[in-house]
Amino acid sequence: MSQTETSPASRDTTGPGPAPVAPPPRRSAPAPAQQESLFRRLTYKYAVLGVLILVVVVFSIAAPQTFFTFENLRVITSSQSVLIIAALGLVLPFAAGEFDLSFGPMIAWSSVGLAVLYVQFDVPGAIAIPIVLASTCAWGLLNAFFIVKVGISSMITTLGMGTVITGLTLAISGSQVIAGAPEFLTAVATQQFLGLPLPVYFAFILAFLVWLFMEHTPLGRYIYFTGEGREVARLSGLPTDRIRVFALTASALLCGVAGVLNVGRLGSADPNLGASFLLPGAAAVFLGATVIKPGRFNAWGTVIAVFLVVTGVTGLQMLGGAGWLENVFNGAALVLAVSFAAIVSRKSATATS
Amino acid sequence: MTQRLDERRPGGGIVLTNISKTFVTNTVLHDVSLTFRPGTVTGVLGENGAGKSTLFKVLAGIHEPDAGGRLEVDGVEAPLPLTPTSSAELGFAFVHQDLGLAGSLSVTENVFVGAMLRKHGLIDWKAQAAKVRELLGRLGVDVDPSTPVQELTQSEKAVVAIARAIYARGRASSALLVLDEPTANLTGAERDRLFDAMRAAAATGTAIAFCTHRLDEVLTATEQVIVLRDGRVVMDAPTSSISGEKELARHILGRDLDTYFPERTSRAVDGAAPILRVEDLTGAGVEGFSLEIRPGEIVGLTGLAGAGHDTVPDLILGAVPARRGTVKVDGRTIRASSPTTTTTAGIAVLPADRKRRSGIMSASIAENLTLASLRRFARRGLIDHRAERSSVVAAMEHFDVRPLGDPDRALQTLSGGNQQKVLIAKWASRDGVKCLILHEPTQGVDVGAKRTILEHVARMAADGVAILIVSSEHEELSHLCDRVLIMRGGELRREMRGSGAKQITEQCYVAA
Numbered sequence: 016m017s018q019t020e021t022s023p024a025s026r027d028t029t030g031p032g033p034a035p036v037a038p039p040p041r042r043s044a045p046a047p048a049q050q051e052s053l054f055r056r057l058t059y060k061y062a063v064l065g066v067l068i069l070v071v072v073v074f075s076i077a078a079p080q081t082f083f084t085f086e087n088l089r090v091i092t093s094s095q096s097v098l099i100i101a102a103l104g105l106v107l108p109f110a111a112g113e114f115d116l117s118f119g120p121m122i123a124w125s126s127v128g129l130a131v132l133y134v135q136f137d138v139p140g141a142i143a144i145p146i147v148l149a150s151t152c153a154w155g156l157l158n159a160f161f162i163v164k165v166g167i168s169s170m171i172t173t174l175g176m177g178t179v180i181t182g183l184t185l186a187i188s189g190s191q192v193i194a195g196a197p198e199f200l201t202a203v204a205t206q207q208f209l210g211l212p213l214p215v216y217f218a219f220i221l222a223f224l225v226w227l228f229m230e231h232t233p234l235g236r237y238i239y240f241t242g243e244g245r246e247v248a249r250l251s252g253l254p255t256d257r258i259r260v261f262a263l264t265a266s267a268l269l270c271g272v273a274g275v276l277n278v279g280r281l282g283s284a285d286p287n288l289g290a291s292f293l294l295p296g297a298a299a300v301f302l303g304a305t306v307i308k309p310g311r312f313n314a315w316g317t318v319i320a321v322f323l324v325v326t327g328v329t330g331l332q333m334l335g336g337a338g339w340l341e342n343v344f345n346g347a348a349l350v351l352a353v354s355f356a357a358i359v360s361r362k363s364a365t366a367t368s
Numbered sequence: 369m370t371q372r373l374d375e376r377r378p379g380g381g382i383v384l385t386n387i388s389k390t391f392v393t394n395t396v397l398h399d400v401s402l403t404f405r406p407g408t409v410t411g412v413l414g415e416n417g418a419g420k421s422t423l424f425k426v427l428a429g430i431h432e433p434d435a436g437g438r439l440e441v442d443g444v445e446a447p448l449p450l451t452p453t454s455s456a457e458l459g460f461a462f463v464h465q466d467l468g469l470a471g472s473l474s475v476t477e478n479v480f481v482g483a484m485l486r487k488h489g490l491i492d493w494k495a496q497a498a499k500v501r502e503l504l505g506r507l508g509v510d511v512d513p514s515t516p517v518q519e520l521t522q523s524e525k526a527v528v529a530i531a532r533a534i535y536a537r538g539r540a541s542s543a544l545l546v547l548d549e550p551t552a553n554l555t556g557a558e559r560d561r562l563f564d565a566m567r568a569a570a571a572t573g574t575a576i577a578f579c580t581h582r583l584d585e586v587l588t589a590t591e592q593v594i595v596l597r598d599g600r601v602v603m604d605a606p607t608s609s610i611s612g613e614k615e616l617a618r619h620i621l622g623r624d625l626d627t628y629f630p631e632r633t634s635r636a637v638d639g640a641a642p643i644l645r646v647e648d649l650t651g652a653g654v655e656g657f658s659l660e661i662r663p664g665e666i667v668g669l670t671g672l673a674g675a676g677h678d679t680v681p682d683l684i685l686g687a688v689p690a691r692r693g694t695v696k697v698d699g700r701t702i703r704a705s706s707p708t709t710t711t712t713a714g715i716a717v718l719p720a721d722r723k724r725r726s727g728i729m730s731a732s733i734a735e736n737l738t739l740a741s742l743r744r745f746a747r748r749g750l751i752d753h754r755a756e757r758s759s760v761v762a763a764m765e766h767f768d769v770r771p772l773g774d775p776d777r778a779l780q781t782l783s784g785g786n787q788q789k790v791l792i793a794k795w796a797s798r799d800g801v802k803c804l805i806l807h808e809p810t811q812g813v814d815v816g817a818k819r820t821i822l823e824h825v826a827r828m829a830a831d832g833v834a835i836l837i838v839s840s841e842h843e844e845l846s847h848l849c850d851r852v853l854i855m856r857g858g859e860l861r862r863e864m865r866g867s868g869a870k871q872i873t874e875q876c877y878v879a880a
Contacts (some may be wrong), residue, residue, distance in 0.1 A: 227750070231750045231751050231753075232746070232750060233742040233743055233746055235753060236735065236742060237742075239731070240731065240739060243728050243730050244728030244730075244731065244732055246724055246725050247724075247726060247728050247739075248728070248739075249687070249707055250687055250707050250717060250719055250725055250726075251707070251711065251713025252707050252708050252710070252712060252793075253708070253739075271423065310730065
């Protein structure tokens, strides 16, 4: 693990939230000679993208009949649009230095909540959707209350809250998969444009918006400052507490959106959905922080990382890999992503000091 | 190992010959030849970037020197490049400015970290405690070995770090002890105690390399002085042959510097309404603190360690809650005091702890510089990157931030002095700063950068900003300030004005 900002002796970290357990790796720092650093910067800036291309090429050669087809591209992109939307939401709290491990359960909550309202209580979709989005935001606010106001570590808070939400999701669904979705939602979620379903376009539009927000607005940059130097940001007058509340709530809202779209896409809601999102989502966000803008959780990096993780899993399955491969691949991707980020940051730190 | 020790001639010391170091195309050490003699305290001086840290990293086995250099330890040639292991085997020990101690662990645990004394496989706490007492006693410090390090004074902490470095691996003494700015956080008597420990370590035959930016210390605490400039040794002379600080500064900078304190071209206007008015501020060890600063006025605030002056900036800012008291800017009281409300009202604080509280080390120069003024560059909600960049480039030039022209560098890659220039520029480029509070603004900053920083502070005062400098550098305060306030025991005790302020010495703190 790279060196963290908080040494055991430092008592001046008054922000209630702890520094992230896995600190965002440091930024690329040019070494004394430009040509060396340029090469290195490019190498690690696009390493993950290179791996993605490599994975695609390898599987295309290994399984040209099944993998390298438009149909497969369509399946991969459309099945992952929900994950991309949720992972993009995660960029905000992660960048602000807070974990959110309750995002999987929140996706399940919003899916199941919508299905329960629509199917069992006959609430029209146009009313049910705002209700579930608001309730998911409420979970985000509750997370923020414990993390920011009470001052508990975000890892512990969201781990606990995630379990609570999972439990309540099982309760309202009676632990059953609930079939049924508002018609207009199904239409939107399955409508195709140029061969790809609309949610794929939503995911990319959202990636653009998150990128625009994080890179080009003052608030986006304040979120990074809150994550990388919370005490500095606070003493400079930035409202770091409100920024963290905002990041956690925005992430919850996007989980809600992802859950709603998932109901439209599948026509049903599975209360056990959360677990399948947790690992690929977390892996993608961490892996995303090693590409495009190494050292920072960022939108396009996250999108690339989702595709890398998913392409890897899909390819392995097409080659006849067993179902357990998915777990192994996702878990390994998470650990390797964080390791890679740590190595990059250590290198850039020693090269310049 | 022991055999080689026997072969060594006593009195040889550590002799470096023609050590060079090139990073790709950038040569940062040019044929450096010098000797660290056993039992001698050698001051190693130079601006940030002069090559000091590179030199010591070569000795620590972190950097590989260019071919052609030689290293001799007590008459025996040591093969270059060194590795961290071979450096330790030669008896080279390093104490860095941050000391690297674990605050919540005891003195014993800190000294024996990594090499605990054992008995029957278990840690022998009794033997360790006895050993620690003996080691620290030799350096002239008497503390209970079970005390958590965070409860020690700064000088005691430094001595514990020295003890750990020297006696690591159960050595009786080190061949070379490098102390990198160990005094940066120390004042008066604390510093003298550290110097005593340094001399005690030298008395065991250790060669000591002592790095500092404080020239007065060099004259009092060293026997030999080596000055590096642009990677070359430009001075290597006994301390007794040096006429004074000016001579040192001339060698360090390569030009004459009449004084590192800028002339004030303006003074505060008498009778103007105060910008900052603090009334009866109480909390965190400060009692009934009141203060007024008028536009263009520079007020100094100082005291001995623990006198309370160090918490005043945080209390005014609202970063530490006050039990009672008010802060007014332009006559308006700041309600619900927090860093956000205080900063919005026009008070800016430059904290002393640069790495944790003042600058975001992983963020770029540009991002740090515009952190407090980012809104200025927003057009319809989006940051105008071109405008931001040109403003940053101009500010870097204006504040002489080096290296110039690379605003995307991470702040941590700059020297301490240049980091501080960036952080002063951060507040200088914010609109509506009416009062600037600087806490130890020149700590760990070399002489050249120090002058630049103080010049800009004086310039901001000339522009009508009310300035409060909280510092333990009494010389700096007496040159720059219109008046200096001295605290003791949490209370303001004394105020020195005009020419009186010129004669502040440490005695004033004690007498206050």
